[in-house]
Amino acid sequence: MLNIDESKNNFDVYKENISDFEKNDLNESDTRSKLIDALLINVLGWSEADIKREGRLESGYFDYQISSPGFTFIIEAKRNFKDFSIPTKHKKAKIKSIYSENEELFKQIRSYAIDSGLQFGILTNGRQFILVKLFNTDGKNWKENECLLFNGIEDIEARFVEFYDNLSKYAIVNNGGFIFDFPVKKFESNTILSTLIDRDKELVRNSLSIKLTPIIEKVFGEIFSDDNEDDKEFIEKCFVENSETKKNRDEIDRLFGDKAPQLSNVVKAVNTASIKGQISSEINHDEINIRNLVPPKPIVIVGSKGAGKTTFINHLFKTGDNDSLKNHLIVYIDLRVFFDSYNSFEPSNIAKQIIEKTLDSYTELELHSIKALRRIYSKKIKENDESIWLYDKQNSESSYQSKLAIFLEESKKDFPKHLEHLNKYLIKEHRKRIIVVVDNADQYSSEIQEKVFLFAHSLAKSSYCGSIISLREGYYYKWRYSPPFDAYESNVYHITAPKYSEVLLRRIDYTLEKLEEIDGVTKGQNDMGHKIEVPNQAVIEFMSGLKDSLFSDQNTELINYLNFTTYPNIREGLRVFKQFLISGHTNVTDYILRERYKSSDRDNKQVIPIFEFVKAIGLHNKLYYNSEFSIIYNLFIPPTDSDDHFVNFYILKDMFDIMESKGSANKNVLSNDLIDKFVSVGYRANVIVNSLTNLLKFNLIDTDEQLSDVEWDVLPKNLNIGITSKGHYYFKELCTRFHYIDLCLQDTPIFDKGYFEKLKAIFPQSDATGKRLLSERLESVNVFIDYLKEKESKQANNLKIMYGEITDHICNGLAADLKRIEKKV
16 A cells, blocks of 8 residues: 555656657557556555456446455546546536536446446546445435546646545545545544543652652563573573473474484474474484584574563573583574664674674684684685795795785675684584574564575575574464565474463562562662662562462452463563552552561462552553553544444454354454445444454454564455454453443543533542542443443444344443442442
8 A cells, every 4th residue: 555655756657647648549448557557556556456357247347346345436437538527616516417418427337336236436537537426325316426526637636635535545445435425424522531630640659659669660670671581590480381382492402402303203393373393394304413514494483472482592592401502602693782783684794793792602712813713714725825825825924924814804804704604614623503593583574574584594505504583473474375485494483472370470489589689678769760778578578468469369350361461472461560560559558568467377368459450550650541541442432433332342242252152263254254244234444444453453353364463554454353362351351340441431432411411520530649439430330331321222223133232241240340339338
């Protein structure tokens, strides 16, 4: 798809070409091939896959049929430079006003429209354009419909934004049709949040929380930081090894071992969820040892975002007694650090960094010495000694040494070639091979990941280096049967995220262990830059209380929330938990006091209520909920250009029901089919596309192409989409809970003035510490539910038949919370 700037540049070229064609009277076929094709593809951004030409219908052959999710239209191309009779100073006109002068044109395209069941069409001669709705479904006379007119190239140029916003693929995909035909419908609404004077204010915290927060930020910031993944002790203590990672580690060890693996020890790599073995069949025939120059095929580590690819790589190379890797020189390249120094991925710069890291990390080999360099280039030196340097070698030692030094210096400047010579020298004379690990490529664009993949194979082919790279599984699975992936063989290992609760437990234990080793105080710094000191005992008590609470049988709701809403992105799960720790709504003092004065039998373990946890992460340090900044997603906010609070629920229910009936292996449905389904019951395609885009963005749905970790500007065409564990949890559990609705009603647009005034009158404002009166919160939730029921009563009957009453689903789960709260108040 083309953005408007690209489209305008291409239109200027199109305009210049028009003058060349004016010398010839093009027939309809030439008009299509030379003008309309160029306009559709080069200017408006449609692809060949979107265009169907000269399709046969009962009434004849149409010229073009253009398709996008939820919207298809036809184009009738007429002879070039045969002008249509349309008003010169009007942008729009009713069909009846221009029908008689263009009767044959309208009859022809309308017959095609009726035969194909497509309401919209375009009449054009390459210069003039008539956009028209050719029949109605409400009984209205079609000649009363307005058409949009562009009366020549100059008119298009003067109104190019309007032209682009109606005809370009980008606009039609995003809008769901020609926007000129959209009814002018204003959705007047208000939010409770917009009425609150202190809506952006942060809460006032007690003194101990203020002191402990920067300490927690420091301790957990370090623990959850990627920087710690270079810490051997951290890796050993905090790495959670599941059966898959253990299998992967054992097999990678064999790949780089001195002995060839036995057939019985190698399982052919399969990239499926079952994760049997992760090794290619060719390893069965490779005798991998130091005497063999050829390294194993490059290893590709794939996994979902945050699943632990970097942690696995670090654990593989930096822990334990790894005898099979001791005869190798491990060079670790972090692309994030690399891009801090270089603005692009150039193989020469990577080779330079590999050489520098090898020399710095393995100084005992003295690879920088003249002795080593002469051995590295011994063959070339010998050739020169017997030819161009022969005279100086026999007659002028100083001249000979000078030429030798210049030769070596110049040779070192060709970094890729020097790396090749260096690694061959290491293999032959030291029985060692360089293994290059290029990590965090998965955090960059598809182009960078492709370059990293090709570079890994070039290392193996030219330099005989082993290589390990990490890629996003979304890109790998999308590309694996396409160039360049299909041209190269790799050993592919899939990393599955470990159980979240085990990761969290390991990291809390590590924190407690480190704190108990140090007497005195833990130091930190607050947002104002002031230094803070807190006795370690206070931090230990806080962390111990959290540990007891998190892993008690009574606290499964909190762990379930984290497991369902963040898995398999363990990094995201840890980030969410850290946000709870440093949130202004987390009462640090209470946790410390409960831990300090609990009984010695430890039976009275603390429980972190799920409502307290959701409030803390949803509000962070704010007094009120704002979905624009919160990590809690508001399902009740309608898509753009809609006042429908239930669209997100309908989509999730469709996918929820499919998963429940068919299982996770068959949970997916084609996005185009889903869009068409909603269009057939009266929704505009752009509303559904907007909803799907947001649900994908917040990971409530995903695709079988793993596009959740792939960048895209608009919803790709015809995806297989299905509900995620997060979407499943939001629909089945979270949307039915008081603590979720209590947050969402604060920034959900209310489209009924009466209900808004009622809600505004009873909504309890927050005090300085973030507390709001529970009785009034309860009343607010009840009013909000009544409002939703009123809105749902106006939904189309066919929607109610298809999806039932969404408010019934919400209220069935909400009843227990309401009963519990009513007892309190």
